[in-house]
Amino acid sequence: MTLQVAPPDVGTPQDSCVTTERRSGWLVVAEQESRDLWTSGRGLILLFLFSILLSAVTYLTSTNQALNFLEQRESVNLVLQLAVAVGVLVTLVVSADGISGERERGTLESLLITPVSRRSIIAGKLIAALTMWFATFLVTVPYVWVLARGVGILGEALALGFCVGTLVAVGLGSIGLLISGVCNSNKTSIAASIFLLLILFAPTQLPSGLPQGWFFEVLLRANPIASALAYISSMLVEGHSWSQDLSYLITPLLTAIIAGGALVLAGPRLVRLTPGVNAG
Amino acid sequence: MTLSHSGVYKDQAGPMTSMTVEAMRLTKHYGGRSAVEDVSFTASQGDIVGLLGPNGAGKTTTIRLLTTVLVPTSGEFSIAGHPSTSPNEIRRCVGVLPESSGYPAYQTGGEYLRFFARLYGLSRRNARSLAAELLATVGLADRAGSPISTYSRGMRQRLGIARALVNDPIVVFLDEPTLGLDPAGQAQVLDIIRTIAKSRAATVVLSTHLLPEVEDVCSKVVILHHGRVAVAGSVGEVISTALIEQSAELRVPLDMVERARNVLAGFPNLNVDQLAEQPDVLSLSVDGAGTGAGSSEVMNAALAAITAAGIPVLHFELEGARLSGAFFKMTSEAVA
Numbered sequence: 001m002t003l004q005v006a007p008p009d010v011g012t013p014q015d016s017c018v019t020t021e022r023r024s025g026w027l028v029v030a031e032q033e034s035r036d037l038w039t040s041g042r043g044l045i046l047l048f049l050f051s052i053l054l055s056a057v058t059y060l061t062s063t064n065q066a067l068n069f070l071e072q073r074e075s076v077n078l079v080l081q082l083a084v085a086v087g088v089l090v091t092l093v094v095s096a097d098g099i100s101g102e103r104e105r106g107t108l109e110s111l112l113i114t115p116v117s118r119r120s121i122i123a124g125k126l127i128a129a130l131t132m133w134f135a136t137f138l139v140t141v142p143y144v145w146v147l148a149r150g151v152g153i154l155g156e157a158l159a160l161g162f163c164v165g166t167l168v169a170v171g172l173g174s175i176g177l178l179i180s181g182v183c184n185s186n187k188t189s190i191a192a193s194i195f196l197l198l199i200l201f202a203p204t205q206l207p208s209g210l211p212q213g214w215f216f217e218v219l220l221r222a223n224p225i226a227s228a229l230a231y232i233s234s235m236l237v238e239g240h241s242w243s244q245d246l247s248y249l250i251t252p253l254l255t256a257i258i259a260g261g262a263l264v265l266a267g268p269r270l271v272r273l274t275p276g277v278n279a280g
Numbered sequence: 281m282t283l284s285h286s287g288v289y290k291d292q293a294g295p296m297t298s299m300t301v302e303a304m305r306l307t308k309h310y311g312g313r314s315a316v317e318d319v320s321f322t323a324s325q326g327d328i329v330g331l332l333g334p335n336g337a338g339k340t341t342t343i344r345l346l347t348t349v350l351v352p353t354s355g356e357f358s359i360a361g362h363p364s365t366s367p368n369e370i371r372r373c374v375g376v377l378p379e380s381s382g383y384p385a386y387q388t389g390g391e392y393l394r395f396f397a398r399l400y401g402l403s404r405r406n407a408r409s410l411a412a413e414l415l416a417t418v419g420l421a422d423r424a425g426s427p428i429s430t431y432s433r434g435m436r437q438r439l440g441i442a443r444a445l446v447n448d449p450i451v452v453f454l455d456e457p458t459l460g461l462d463p464a465g466q467a468q469v470l471d472i473i474r475t476i477a478k479s480r481a482a483t484v485v486l487s488t489h490l491l492p493e494v495e496d497v498c499s500k501v502v503i504l505h506h507g508r509v510a511v512a513g514s515v516g517e518v519i520s521t522a523l524i525e526q527s528a529e530l531r532v533p534l535d536m537v538e539r540a541r542n543v544l545a546g547f548p549n550l551n552v553d554q555l556a557e558q559p560d561v562l563s564l565s566v567d568g569a570g571t572g573a574g575s576s577e578v579m580n581a582a583l584a585a586i587t588a589a590g591i592p593v594l595h596f597e598l599e600g601a602r603l604s605g606a607f608f609k610m611t612s613e614a615v616a
Contacts, residue, residue, distance in 0.1 A: 025399065028395070028398045028399055029399075032395045036384055036386060036387070039386055040384075040385075040386040041386075105382040105384075106378075106380055106381055106382025107381075107382040107383065107384060109344075109349060109376075109378040109381065110376070110378060110381060110396070110440075110443065111399075112349050113347050113348070113349060113371055113374065113376045113378075114371060114396065114399040114400065115368050115371045115372050115399070115400065116399050117368075273344075273349060273350075
């Protein structure tokens with residue numbers, strides 16, 4: 001092997017490091033994480049499974065709609081709610097792998113010794129996880145288009161799904177990264193995240209015939225997923241305006257702010273080689 | 281610091297002269313368990329420092345402390361003049377190959393290095409040319425476009441070393457870079473290490489279990505045992521400090537063996553035995569207190585007396601004066 005000993009003459013990293021740290025360290029991490037997510041096939045498999053599920057549900061709802069068991073607005077609402085819930089689920093799964101997965105694969109230490117701050121690393125990982133939500137939403141568009149033809153709610157449904165879904169995805173994606181930072185293993189992190197999502201998703205699946213008193217209302221409004229889906233439903237099915245039931249969005253908004261804030265504040269203590277050790 | 285090839289060192293170095301690594305009483309506790317205790321040593325520009333010790337001695341923890349991955353419980357250190365209180369500055373001027381470093385299987389070697397170059401602030405274009413250059417440096421130019429999952433272990437280690445050089449570092453930390461490599465792979469990696477220290481004028485801190493190679497490559501050695509520095513210094517100093525009992529084998533023409541024995545009889549502390557299976561070989565050892573430096577003096581004097589008496593020395597081999605001997609003596613508890 002012939003060694004070329006001349007050092008590179010491609011500029012001085014030192015001059016640019018400050019720029020990277022302040023302006024685009026998170027962007028470089030986000031770009032690479034997103035590329036890894038999609039080129040490794042992990043993102044594509046999740047997206048494929050998502051599209052199969054959505055296809056099945058869309059088929060069933062359109063059949064019911066044709067048999068007059070379901071109103072067209074309700075069909076759109078059903079598919080959009082499912083897209084938001086499952087889109088958020090896959091976002092949560094991807095973010096739950098963010099830190100614990102790197103620890104297990106032995107790739108985290110190399111990242112920690114670069115001048116990019118821990119917060120930038122976390123921000124990059126959250127953005128990469130959110131690409132999963134955006135991709136699932138893109139897949140949802142044609143399904144909603146098929147179901148919403150003729151009732152003039154296509155634009156409203158898509159805008160609603162995108163805004164509400166993004167809000168919930170930011171909040172739960174942040175929670176996924178928080179869980180990933182404190183979990184000892186990747187399996188634990190992903191299992192805990194899915195368990196959390198199922199708990200949050202369960203109230204939305206209760207039969208509508210059950211008595212729904214003030215306790216149910218509190219439970220609904222305290223749950224970021226249930227309240228977000230209720231907001232979508234109130235607009236698409238009941239025809240309320242954007243501002244009419246905004247109180248439903250308080251919990252998703254608070255979740256995004258609190259979880260995102262916790263991520264920013266606790267970031268440097270989360271991104272470390274071993275959870276539970278003061279590694280700075 | 282003026283030995284930069286690209287001006288990076290000059291910019292990166294803090295207020296310092298040639299001292300690039302200075303660890304002072306570094307201590308790291310995990311709960312009640314001590315991983316590293318009062319570790320102190322220094323290294324200068326161009327030094328290759330061998331960080332030795334049995335498994336669990338604290339080598340990896342020491343490297344993680346010096347590269348700011350871990351925060352010391354107590355003690356201080358500086359890298360290239362930057363104190364431990366400035367971790368960002370330290371990260372800019374160190375390159376690290378962590379122990380059992382993982383690699384993203386789906387990335388190519390080129391993509392991997394470009395990513396890290398961009399994390400250090402290089403533009404896409406500069407990152408691309410730097411990656412190509414570093415891959416050539418470690419002999420992976422022809423595999424730049426191959427996924428890392430197709431690399432052999434040796435190739436991955438060389439890729440890891442290339443990544444450690446992305447920021448043209450002042451200090452390079454290599455944690456067991458030869459682990460699991462065949463002899464040819466080990467030789468390649470050691471060759472690269474020599475090159476880093478010599479041509480890039482970087483300090484290399486090398487953690488390894490290859491004692492003969494360390495003896496050959498390293499200018500300084502730090503032996504850790506139970507998280508503490510058992511001994512530190514040049515290879516010669518470490519061997520001398522270890523006070524290893526020395527012996528020697530002296531071969532002379534068979535008809536001059538008796539004459540040689542008579543000459544050596546003039547050294548009261550020297551035991552001389554004739555080997556039954558090799559009658560032309562005399563085994564020399566120094567009595568009790570005559571170990572370490574004193575032992576060497578007796579051996580030197582004996583050899584001088586033999587040559588002064590006109591007895592041809594066909595072979596003379598000093599035994600025990602090796603780094604491996606010092607290592608085993610200093611870490612004998614672990615070996616036992």
